[in-house]
Amino acid sequence: MTTAATATPPGFGEPDAEDLRQADLPPVMPIAIVTLALVVSGGIIVAAQYGRAAHLTIPTVLLGVAAVLLLVNAVLIARISAFAWPVFFRVLGWALLAYCVIAGILEYVFVYDHTPARLLALFSGMLVLFAIDVPLMLAYSVARWQPVDAS
Amino acid sequence: MTDTAVEPTVRTEGPSATEPASTPPPGAGGHGPPPVPSFSIVPVRALPVVAAVLIGLIVAIGSNNLWALTFFHVAGGGLWTSLDLFLGLVLGPIMGSLSIPARVEFTTRFMPKMLLIMPTLVAMTLGAGFQLARHVGNLDASYPHHGWLVASFVVVGIMAVIALGLLEPANLAVLFELKKPQPNGERIGRLMKVFIYTAGITGVLQIATILIMTFLASR
Numbered sequence: 001m002t003t004a005a006t007a008t009p010p011g012f013g014e015p016d017a018e019d020l021r022q023a024d025l026p027p028v029m030p031i032a033i034v035t036l037a038l039v040v041s042g043g044i045i046v047a048a049q050y051g052r053a054a055h056l057t058i059p060t061v062l063l064g065v066a067a068v069l070l071l072v073n074a075v076l077i078a079r080i081s082a083f084a085w086p087v088f089f090r091v092l093g094w095a096l097l098a099y100c101v102i103a104g105i106l107e108y109v110f111v112y113d114h115t116p117a118r119l120l121a122l123f124s125g126m127l128v129l130f131a132i133d134v135p136l137m138l139a140y141s142v143a144r145w146q147p148v149d150a151s
Numbered sequence: 152m153t154d155t156a157v158e159p160t161v162r163t164e165g166p167s168a169t170e171p172a173s174t175p176p177p178g179a180g181g182h183g184p185p186p187v188p189s190f191s192i193v194p195v196r197a198l199p200v201v202a203a204v205l206i207g208l209i210v211a212i213g214s215n216n217l218w219a220l221t222f223f224h225v226a227g228g229g230l231w232t233s234l235d236l237f238l239g240l241v242l243g244p245i246m247g248s249l250s251i252p253a254r255v256e257f258t259t260r261f262m263p264k265m266l267l268i269m270p271t272l273v274a275m276t277l278g279a280g281f282q283l284a285r286h287v288g289n290l291d292a293s294y295p296h297h298g299w300l301v302a303s304f305v306v307v308g309i310m311a312v313i314a315l316g317l318l319e320p321a322n323l324a325v326l327f328e329l330k331k332p333q334p335n336g337e338r339i340g341r342l343m344k345v346f347i348y349t350a351g352i353t354g355v356l357q358i359a360t361i362l363i364m365t366f367l368a369s370r
Contacts, residue, residue: 033316040308048301051291134315141320142327
C-alpha cells in the first residue's frame with residue numbers, strides 16, 4: 001500500500017456546517033441507548049424466569065424508567081430548532097414500519113405461546129418501546145448530519 | 152428506489168462548472184470529493200427475499216416444526232456470527248488500508264445490502280431460537296443448565312444494544328452522507344470505524360454465544 005493511495009484528497013472531509021452544529025444538539029443518542037438497554041434488561045429478567053412464578057417488580061420499574069426516558073428524548077428532539085426535519089421524518093416512518101414488523105413477529109410468538117396476561121402486557125410494553133426507540137435513533141443519527149434545508 | 156449499486160456506471164459528483172454545489176472548497180487545489188457511484192440506500196430488489204425469509208420464520212414458529220426452527224436458528228446464527236467476525240477481523244483492516252475512492256465505492260455497494268441482511272438474520276436467529284428453546288424445554292427455569300441459557304440472553308442483549316444503538320445508526324448515516332452532493336470523507340471514515348469496530352465487538356461476543364450454544368447442544 002503506497003502513501004498516495006491512502007492520502008485524503010484535498011478539500012475532502014473538512015469540518016462543515018453540520019459538524020459545527022453538533023455541539024448545540026441534545027444528548028439524544030446516549031439517552032436512546034440507555035432506554036434500549038433498560039428494555040433489553042427487563043426482557044432478559046422476565047425471560048430468565050420463564051416457567052416459574054415470575055417476579056415482575058424490577059422489569060416493571062425498568063419499563064417505567066425506559067418509557068420516561070423515551071418521552072424525555074421525544075421532547076428533546078421536538079425542541080431542536082435547526083434540524084433536517086423532512087429527512088428525520090422520512091427515515092423515522094420507514095424505520096417504524098420495519099421495526100413494527102419485527103416487534104409484531106415477537107408479539108406473535110408470545111401470543112402463540114399463550115404467555116400469561118401480566119407477562120404478555122409487560123412484553124408488549126417493552127416491544128412498543130423497542131419499536132419506537134430504535135427508529136428514533138436511526139432517524140436522529142441520519143438527520144443530525146444532514147443540512148437543515150435537506151429534503 | 153432501485154438497487155443500482157452493482158451497475159458499472161458511475162455518477163460523478165465532482166467539480167462541475169454548472170453545479171455550484173460541486174465547486175471544490177477553497178484551497179482544494181482543484182480537487183473535490185471522490186466520485187460516488189450511483190446507489191440505492193435500500194436495495195428494493197432484495198425486499199421479496201427478506202419477506203420470504205420472515206414468512207418462513209412465522210410458518211416455522213406457527214407450526215412448531217423442530218427441523219424448521221432448528222434450521223432458522225442455526226442458519227441465521229451461523230451467518231450472523233460469520234458475518235460479524237468477517238467484518239470485524241478481516242474486512243475491517245482491509246477497508247482501513249484502501250484509498251478513499253475505493254472505500255467510497257466499496258461502501259456504496261456493500262452497506263445497503265448490510266442494511267437488509269443483518270436485521271433479517273437477527274430476527275431469524277432470535278425468533279426461532281426463543282421458540283426452539285421453549286419447544287425443547289431449555290427455556291424452563293427447571294432446566295439443569297438454565298444459567299447458561301440466561302448467560303446467552305445477557306450476551307445477546309449486549310450485542311443487540313451495540314448493534315441497534317451504534318452499528319445500524321452508523322450504517323444508515325454513512326449511506327445518507329454518501330447521497331450528499333459533496334460527502335464529508337472524514338465523517339464517513341469516522342462512522343465506518345464505528346461500524347467496523349462494533350461489528351468486531353459483536354463478533355467476539357458471538358464467540359461467547361457459540362461456546363454456550365455448543366455446550367448446551369452437547370448436554
